[in-house]
Amino acid sequence: MNxxxxxxxxxxxxxxxxxxxxxxxxxxxxxxxxxVMTALAGLFAGLSAPFLFIIQILVYTxxxxxxxxxxxxxLNLRPEELKLQALQKGKFFASAVVxxxxxxxxxxxxxxxxxxxxxxxxxxxxxxxxxxxxxxTTYLLPFEVVSFILLVGIIGAVVVAKRGE
Amino acid sequence: xxxxxMASGAALVFPDLSGxxxxxxxxxxxxxxxxxxxxxxxxxxAKRNNLPWAMISSVLPLLALATYATRWPGQSGxxxxxxxxIEDPFASFxxxxxxxxxxxxxxxxxxxxxxxxxxxxxxxxxxAFSASGMVxxxxxxxxxxxxxxxxxxxxxxxxxxxFLRRDQKSLEAAMKYFLLGAFSSALFxxxxxxxxxxxxxxxxxxxxxxxxxxxxxQIGFVLLLSGFLFKAxxxxxxxxxxxxxxxxxxxVTAFMATSIKAASFGALGRLLYNAAPVTQILPIPDMLWWIxxxxxxxxxxxxxxxxxxxxxxAYSSIAHAGYMTVGLVSFASSGDTEAxxxxxxxxxxxxxxxxxxxxxxxxxxxxxxxxxxxGEYAGLGWKTPALxxxxxxxxxxxxxxxxxxxxxxxxxxxxxxVEHGYVSLVVLGVLNSALSVYYYLRVLVALYMRPxxxxxxxxxxxxxxxxxxFCGLALLWIGIAPDTVLPGVPALVGWVRESVLTxx
Amino acid sequence: xxxxxxxxxxxxxxxxxxIGSVGVLGRKNAITVLMSVELMxxxxxxxxxAFSRQWGNxxxxxxxxxxxxxxxxxxAVGLAILVAIFxxxxxxxxxxxxxxxx
Numbered sequence: 001m002n003x004x005x006x007x008x009x010x011x012x013x014x015x016x017x018x019x020x021x022x023x024x025x026x027x028x029x030x031x032x033x034x035x036v037m038t039a040l041a042g043l044f045a046g047l048s049a050p051f052l053f054i055i056q057i058l059v060y061t062x063x064x065x066x067x068x069x070x071x072x073x074x075l076n077l078r079p080e081e082l083k084l085q086a087l088q089k090g091k092f093f094a095s096a097v098v099x100x101x102x103x104x105x106x107x108x109x110x111x112x113x114x115x116x117x118x119x120x121x122x123x124x125x126x127x128x129x130x131x132x133x134x135x136x137t138t139y140l141l142p143f144e145v146v147s148f149i150l151l152v153g154i155i156g157a158v159v160v161a162k163r164g165e
Numbered sequence: 166x167x168x169x170x171m172a173s174g175a176a177l178v179f180p181d182l183s184g185x186x187x188x189x190x191x192x193x194x195x196x197x198x199x200x201x202x203x204x205x206x207x208x209x210x211a212k213r214n215n216l217p218w219a220m221i222s223s224v225l226p227l228l229a230l231a232t233y234a235t236r237w238p239g240q241s242g243x244x245x246x247x248x249x250x251i252e253d254p255f256a257s258f259x260x261x262x263x264x265x266x267x268x269x270x271x272x273x274x275x276x277x278x279x280x281x282x283x284x285x286x287x288x289x290x291x292x293a294f295s296a297s298g299m300v301x302x303x304x305x306x307x308x309x310x311x312x313x314x315x316x317x318x319x320x321x322x323x324x325x326x327x328f329l330r331r332d333q334k335s336l337e338a339a340m341k342y343f344l345l346g347a348f349s350s351a352l353f354x355x356x357x358x359x360x361x362x363x364x365x366x367x368x369x370x371x372x373x374x375x376x377x378x379x380x381x382x383q384i385g386f387v388l389l390l391s392g393f394l395f396k397a398x399x400x401x402x403x404x405x406x407x408x409x410x411x412x413x414x415x416x417v418t419a420f421m422a423t424s425i426k427a428a429s430f431g432a433l434g435r436l437l438y439n440a441a442p443v444t445q446i447l448p449i450p451d452m453l454w455w456i457x458x459x460x461x462x463x464x465x466x467x468x469x470x471x472x473x474x475x476x477x478x479a480y481s482s483i484a485h486a487g488y489m490t491v492g493l494v495s496f497a498s499s500g501d502t503e504a505x506x507x508x509x510x511x512x513x514x515x516x517x518x519x520x521x522x523x524x525x526x527x528x529x530x531x532x533x534x535x536x537x538x539x540g541e542y543a544g545l546g547w548k549t550p551a552l553x554x555x556x557x558x559x560x561x562x563x564x565x566x567x568x569x570x571x572x573x574x575x576x577x578x579x580x581x582x583v584e585h586g587y588v589s590l591v592v593l594g595v596l597n598s599a600l601s602v603y604y605y606l607r608v609l610v611a612l613y614m615r616p617x618x619x620x621x622x623x624x625x626x627x628x629x630x631x632x633x634x635f636c637g638l639a640l641l642w643i644g645i646a647p648d649t650v651l652p653g654v655p656a657l658v659g660w661v662r663e664s665v666l667t668x669x
Numbered sequence: 670x671x672x673x674x675x676x677x678x679x680x681x682x683x684x685x686x687x688i689g690s691v692g693v694l695g696r697k698n699a700i701t702v703l704m705s706v707e708l709m710x711x712x713x714x715x716x717x718x719a720f721s722r723q724w725g726n727x728x729x730x731x732x733x734x735x736x737x738x739x740x741x742x743x744x745a746v747g748l749a750i751l752v753a754i755f756x757x758x759x760x761x762x763x764x765x766x767x768x769x770x771x
Contacts, residue, residue: 006673010681017685017708021692026700033704036685040711043678047718052733056714059737064707064744071748072700075755092695099687099694106683109380110359110676118675119725126721126730134727135734137177141246142731145301145313146738148197149320152294153742155204155287156324160339161749309732316739320746327750336754343750344702347743348693351709354736355686358716358729362679365724367732 001046009046012039026072034065049126180246189243189252192229192260193304196267196297199225200290207286219275219628222289226268226296233257233264242667248368249310250301254664259303259431262512263424267296269520269632270420276626277416277527281329288328292420295321299428306370306439306669308357311432315353315396318428319346322421326413338412345395345405353392359385370439370669377442386443393436396429399490400459403483407467410479415535418475419523422482423516430489430512434505437497438668450498454590457494461487461597468604473537474526477604478519481563484601485515491594492578495585502665504585507577510661514562514570514640521636522559524629525552531624539608544617546609551630553612555637562640564605565598570644577658678719685712699754703747710740 012035019032041056124130135143180186187194203222210216242253271292278284298317305311323346327339357367363382364372376382395402410418437444444450464484471477492508495501529545529552530536546553562569575598579591643657689712692705714733721729 001673003673006677010677013681014684014688017688020704020708021688021696021701026698026704029701029704033708036708037711040715043681043715044718046673047678047722049718049721049730049733052714052718052730052737055734055737059741060707060711064741067744067748068700068704071752074752092691095694096691099691103683103687106384107680109384110679110683116723118723121722121725125725126727130727131730131734133177134731137179138247139309139731140180141249142309142313142735145310145317146735148200148294148297149313149317149739149742151201151204152291152317152320152324153745155291156320156746157749159285159287159291159324160327160330160336160746161752309728309735312732313735313739316742320742323746323750327753330753331757333757336750336757339750340699340747340754343743343747344693344699344706347703347706347747348690348709350739350743351686351689351706351713354710354713355716357732358713358720361729361732362716362720362723365720365726365728367728 001043005042005046009039009042012036013043027069030065030068030072033068034061037061037065047126048121051126051128051131186245189245190250191232192264193250193297193300195229195232196225196293196300199228200293200297203286203290203293207290210286216286217275218284218286218289219271222293223268223271225293226264226271229264229296229300230261230268233261242669248307248370249305251304251306251669253667253669255431255435255668256300256304258509258661258664259427259512260300262427262431262509262516263296263299263303266420266424266427266516266520267292269524269636270416270424272628272632273419273520273524273527274416276624276629277414277530280527280530280532280624281414283329283331288325291321291325295319295325295420296424299424302428303431303435306368306435308361308367308369308372311369312350312354312357314432315350315392318425319350319396322417322425325417325420326409328417329414332412334412335414336412338409341412342405342409349392349395349402352388352395356385356388356390356392359388361385369436373440374442377446383443383447386440386447389436390449393429393433394456396425397433397486397489398426398483399456399486400463400483403460403463403486406483407476407479410482411473411475415475415523415527415530418479419520419527422478422523423519426482426486426489427512427516430486430493430508433493434496434508434665435668437493438500438502438505441500444497450494453490453494453497454587457487457490457590458593459487460484460490461594465597465600465604468601471604472539474539474542474608475537477539477608478522481601481604482519484597485511485563487597488575488578488594489515491582491587491590494590495582495587499585501581501585502668503662504578504581505665505668506658506661507574507581509664510577510658511574513657513661514574514643517636517640518559518562518569518571521555521633521640522563524633524636525556525559528552528624528626528629528633536619539611540615541619542608542611543615544612545621546612548617548621552633555633556612557609558637558640560605560608562644564602566602568641568645570640573644675719675723679716682712682716682719685709685715699747699751703744703751707740707744710736 016032016035020029037060045053244251295318298314302314323343327336329335359381360372363379364376366372398406464480468480489508495504562571565571565575582591689705689709717729717733
């Protein structure tokens with residue numbers, strides 16, 4: 001991937017993910033999350049994953065974030081509630097310090113791995129066709145299982161949140 | 166020519182599903198497809214919600230148990246879909262535990278949900294889906310399938326926890342459980358991603374053996390382990406347990422306290438078996454040693470002060486996870502499958518005594534309001550002698566007093582630990598057991614030595630009563646004579662031993 | 670700016686993952702916590718795709734595909750529970766959910 005593009009997307013992703021966890025307004029968090037996901041989609045495209053690039057935009061940015069935004073608007077949070085939701089400074093900084101230390105540790109250990117150049121892949125790597133071929137052969141069982149999980153999600157949303165009775 | 170095959174280097178063929186190729190999957194299929202049938206029945210009869218759901222749905226775990234029975238004994242173990250689904254005696258044993266917990270969970274639910282005024286068919290379908298996820302979770306070494314099994318077992322339980330949606334506590338417990346559960350799945354996934362990154366394969370049995378020296382794989386393994394420990398509710402991932410067990414509908418608590426424990430300790434045993442090369446490099450047995458000690462101690466000390474029976478049983482379940490972790494310590498350090506057999510035996514006893522105890526709690530609750538303070542059980546031992554006797558058996562079994570099965574389970578685990586040189590760990594375990602006697606006996610003191618404080622009319626439910634009776638009798642039977650043989654059933658201890666021998 | 674290697678992607682993924690975990694552990698608003706979990710899952714996906722490219726097999730991409738599906742289910746279930754709680758008592762603040770901590 002072009003280094004300039006990589007650093008551009010990486011910068012967008014990091015800055016907006018900081019917005020996701022620090023901004024007070026849930027709506028600002030959600031919009032920042034959409035930005036993170038879009039930036040990551042750009043990186044996916046650079047990793048020979050055209051199918052996942054599309055799915056990322058369609059499902060994550062297009063469905064999950066929109067769902068979250070709908071719920072925020074449905075709940076119609078008022079300003080006085082946002083005041084309650086101010087960051088809990090002590091706990092937040094404590095976990096930030098721990099996370100920073102862990103990030104450093106993991107990065108050091110992972111970078112010790114030594115980087116070998118990526119394997120050569122055909123031009124069709126990660127295309128819809130290539131993914132579909134594996135999905136319906138090697139990954140048949142997980143594919144069926146995930147359909148059960150999706151069904152459980154639908155039933156669950158109805159059972160818990162449907163009005164009435 | 167497809168490109169995927171070129172990239173992965175293997176020809177892609179549609180799996181052969183003809184003949185009996187799917188037979189090893191039957192328990193999973195019965196539970197999951199059966200759940201679909203339940204949903205269909207629910208929508209067909211939506212107007213009249215008075216179908217006998219417990220009876221209808223309990224057919225599923227019974228059928229699954231029947232398929233397990235036909236496999237026993239002399240089953241060698243097969244795989245379907247590559248490493249994605251393993252059917253061996255170990256998976257069968259865990260599956261049987263899950264099916265027993267599911268069967269009893271379903272039977273307890275009808276009475277309970279009617280009391281709470283939310284009796285619906287989809288509840289039972291969700292129980293069956295969760296059980297199918299557990300079966301999958303304990304039957305695979307492939308990371309993707311393991312992850313999906315974990316989600317299929319967890320998501321229905323998040324929903325069931327919040328099933329009483331007019332109840333503040335139920336919904337808040339669901340939210341808490343959901344958020345922490347999703348967080349732990351993320352850790353689990355990141356761990357799996359690192360293991361894949363270090364080795365290029367998602368089959369953990371292959372990956373953990375191929376590059377045990379790689380730091381990336383080791384980080385991945387620790388992250389993966391933390392996901393398991395969250396589900397098993399050990400320190401430091403136990404914080405959610407008391408709130409969730411208390412807030413969830415009691416029948417759901419009975420189900421999840423037992424079946425999730427069985428599934429997660431089963432899957433953990435299989436993971437540790439395959440991770441032997443990594444556990445020799447990383448100090449995993451030492452880590453588990455500390456986890457076992459802290460889990461027992463934190464659970465028991467917190468349980469001492471609880472006045473609510475569900476919270477008390479929640480902390481007690483944390484302590485029991487600690488005792489089972491003792492078995493994992495000796496297994497992880499020595500690779501001796503006998504140590505794992507102890508854990509399996511303990512899981513069976515644990516399942517029966519917890520289901521039984523929660524069954525009694527359900528019978529003693531009244532319409533609309535649950536009676537959950539231990540103080541409110543004053544005198545009930547004399548008013549309902551049979552239930553009082555059953556509760557006595559469950560409490561002494563939980564405390565690990567002979568002759569109930571809880572004693573033999575602890576003895577089995579501790580003896581294995583001593584044999585592998587963990588004497589100090591066993592001493593701490595025995596001290597913890599002694600401590601736990603106090604709060605279990607407190608329930609009995611309330612039952613028999615305090616004057617009754619309230620009018621009590623028994624709500625007779627034959628189904629719940631027989632579940633409680635079955636659990637009580639089974640605990641005594643397997644506790645007094647763990648080696649006796651029922652016609653057709655191998656001696657219990659021999660059976661447990663046999664099931665770990667061909668673990669993979 | 671040198672060549673971009675798998676290590677760069679993994680490093681970015683680790684950073685995003687831990688930013689997300691700070692959000693989960695440090696924030697009180699249930700919606701924000703849910704978004705932070707989604708952020709963590711996205712970080713995992715980035716690592717998976719980088720490894721998938723590195724090894725030249727599709728296993729990582731398949732995993733990422735299933736993670737996206739499961740993440741969508743988790744979002745739906747989490748938001749449903751949130752809506753039910755809000756209907757009952759009009760708060761999304763985890764500290765107000767104190768019924769369980771008497």
